[in-house]
Amino acid sequence: MDDLPLPPAPAFPGLLEAALYCPDLDAAEAFYGGILGLERITRVADRHVFYRVGHTVLLLFNPARTREGGSNPEIPVPPHGAEGPGHLCLAADAQSLAAWVERLEAAGVPLEADFHWPGGARSIYFRDPAMNSLEIAEPRLWFDAG
Template identity: 55%
Template sequence: MKLTPDIPAPSAILEAALYADNLDAAEQFYSEVLGLERIQCINNRHVFYRIGGSVLLIFNPNQTEQPPLNPDMPVPPHGARGPGHVCLVLSRDEITVMRKHLLDWNIPVDAEFDWPGGARSLYVRDPAGNSIEFAEAHLWS
């Protein structure tokens, strides 16, 4: 239910951001371990990944807190400290495969369970401590 009917409702999340002080470790995790498609990398500032129609942004918070250097792209300073969270969609069978793959990389599972509505979730941590969830798409249905 829209609370304010005269304001347009966004149709999707275009991008989501996580923060990591060590971008090399983050890049190894997201590129090598998870096999995500890297679309941009600026040394020690950020690395971006395409996930379906969305983009996962991994920023070094020390760099994104700085004022923009390019006047043509005046992105305001931003950032976060401490672990964040992102949930990536996989089918139940893919979650099983991902679980084994992550354990093969010695990445411990934080939690794995079925929600009351029946959707399966698997949680792990990236090298920066961000909570990475893999869940079935019907989790929020």
């Protein structure tokens, strides 16, 4: 494939959706909707629950169900799933990040790490009920603050 001439790659304007796998969707919904306060878009029984995060959609799937593949032939999504904890990083400015530390502590969610990267951006790490590693970081971690 490396030897084939390819047309230019069009730019992506952003990330449309990201997925994590959570076997207990009730616990995931209590965490993501309750503690993190995300806006729920939809839930399908024990298969998935979707949340809006800015201009991105967070898809939380029960891996046992998504490995089966879809049952609707008009929406032929291939089977998918993952083993072990995933990772997701949410963006927050410095003031909001401090408020998140306070909220997570009040909810009894332990922080695994709270530090500043060499460039100065702060990150905090914690786990969801499925043990996915979640991070909240200042956007300047990856993007110029100016």
